[in-house]
Amino acid sequence: xxxxxxxxxxxxxxxxxxxxxxxxxxxxxxxxxxxxxxxxxxxxxxxxxxxxxxxxxxxxxxxxxxxxxxxxxxxxxxxxxxxxxxxxxxxxxxxxxxxxxxxxxxxxxxxxxxxxxxxxxxxxxxxxxxxxxxxxxxxxxxxxxxxxxxxxxxxxxxxxxxxxxxxxxxxxxxxxxxxxxxxxxxxxxxxxxxxxxxxxxxxxxxxxxxxxxxxxxxxxxxxxxxxxxxxxxxxxxxxxxxxxxxxxxxxxxxxxxxxxxxxxxxxxxxxxxxxxxxxxxxxxxxxxxxxxxxxxxxxxxxxxxxxxxxxxxxxxxxxxxxxxxxxxxxxxxxxxxxxxxxxxxxxxxxxxxxxxxxxxxxxxxxxxxxxxxxxxxxxxxxxxxxxxxxxxxxxxxxx
Numbered sequence: 001x002x003x004x005x006x007x008x009x010x011x012x013x014x015x016x017x018x019x020x021x022x023x024x025x026x027x028x029x030x031x032x033x034x035x036x037x038x039x040x041x042x043x044x045x046x047x048x049x050x051x052x053x054x055x056x057x058x059x060x061x062x063x064x065x066x067x068x069x070x071x072x073x074x075x076x077x078x079x080x081x082x083x084x085x086x087x088x089x090x091x092x093x094x095x096x097x098x099x100x101x102x103x104x105x106x107x108x109x110x111x112x113x114x115x116x117x118x119x120x121x122x123x124x125x126x127x128x129x130x131x132x133x134x135x136x137x138x139x140x141x142x143x144x145x146x147x148x149x150x151x152x153x154x155x156x157x158x159x160x161x162x163x164x165x166x167x168x169x170x171x172x173x174x175x176x177x178x179x180x181x182x183x184x185x186x187x188x189x190x191x192x193x194x195x196x197x198x199x200x201x202x203x204x205x206x207x208x209x210x211x212x213x214x215x216x217x218x219x220x221x222x223x224x225x226x227x228x229x230x231x232x233x234x235x236x237x238x239x240x241x242x243x244x245x246x247x248x249x250x251x252x253x254x255x256x257x258x259x260x261x262x263x264x265x266x267x268x269x270x271x272x273x274x275x276x277x278x279x280x281x282x283x284x285x286x287x288x289x290x291x292x293x294x295x296x297x298x299x300x301x302x303x304x305x306x307x308x309x310x311x312x313x314x315x316x317x318x319x320x321x322x323x324x325x326x327x328x329x330x331x332x333x334x335x336x337x338x339x340x341x342x343x344x345x346x347x348x349x350x351x352x353x354x355x356x357x358x359x360x361x362x363x364x365x366x367x368x369x370x371x372x373x374x375x376x377x378x379x380x381x382x383x384x385x386x387x388x389x390x391x392x393x394x395x396x397x398x399x
Contacts, residue, residue: 034305095212096209112352120360129393139353149205198214268328284306365395
């Protein structure tokens with residue numbers, strides 16, 4: 001239950017696209033921003049060199065209302081890749097891309113499959129089960145821990161609740177104290193990760209980032225921010241994408257049956273499920289450094305510009321029959337991972353996780369189906385992302 005908009009934002013996006021590509025919108029935090037909705041406009045904005053991402057570019061109107069982290073966490077944890085512009089962005093991104101390279105991810109697929117199978121083994125033999133707690137949440141985290149080199153003992157200590165720090169909580173919100181407690185917990189955890197890697201000198205992504213800091217290639221704040229981004233952005237969106245993909249298949253049983261009958265369709269199916277309902281609904285802030293024209297709309301310097309990836313991915317001018325889930329759709333140039341210099345560096349990993357997750361769930365849980373009515377699904381009230389807190393399912397048996 002909850003907000004009808006979160007359950008299905010697409011009718012609103014259709015009306016906005018018809019009205020034009022850029023819209024003045026009001027966020028719950030009180031921030032007034034400019035929302036880009038059409039595919040061509042979104043593609044252009046994501047590639048627009050005039051639009052920067054560093055928070056210093058935001059004007060006083062934005063800063064007065066933006067639900068950004070309090071100090072010292074904002075300075076310590078918010079200078080990661082999503083909030084950097086070249087040349088700092090180029091320097092920092094270079095340090096992480098190798099760990100997520102498609103060739104490396106391909107080599108790790110057998111390990112990922114074993115992790116997925118072990119989680120299925122732990123589910124009840126005949127259901128019902130909550131696929132968020134039983135699979136969609138632990139699977140991406142276990143995969144991420146493997147890929148970045150998070151030690152098992154530290155991985156066991158990670159509190160998934162810390163991931164909620166990316167959901168904006170304004171300074172006067174009653175939930176602000178709990179939000180700040182999550183921040184302190186996560187910041188302490190990151191310090192422990194850095195200390196462990198420095199002591200053991202591991203040759204993995206986390207170890208190499210700590211070495212880069214010790215060589216002066218990263219500042220302490222950049223190191224902490226990059227680890228923060230890996231731990232939060234590297235798992236929760238995949239959890240949400242698994243849930244949105246399954247819900248889309250449950251809502252389109254003919255396509256679910258098609259996928260069961262045609263397993264070779266899986267690569268295209270993953271791309272279509274990413275397009276049809278992306279876990280990243282909106283991008284993070286972008287800013288012009290001077291008053292600028294954006295697709296015919298004058299946007300003041302320092303106002304926040306946000307791109308709706310979900311609206312772009314349902315644009316009929318780019319995708320025939322965009323509101324139809326067609327698992328065989330090709331070509332499929334969706335924007336679920338963004339575009340331009342901020343294209344998600346973990347895209348190859350996310351694609352591999354989605355393929356393995358869907359294949360494992362559909363193959364090993366015959367008769368997989370929702371165990372609650374669609375209107376009873378509890379959508380996460382996040383501004384930027386899409387997903388559900390729980391996904392209760394039933395199935396005939398566990399193979």
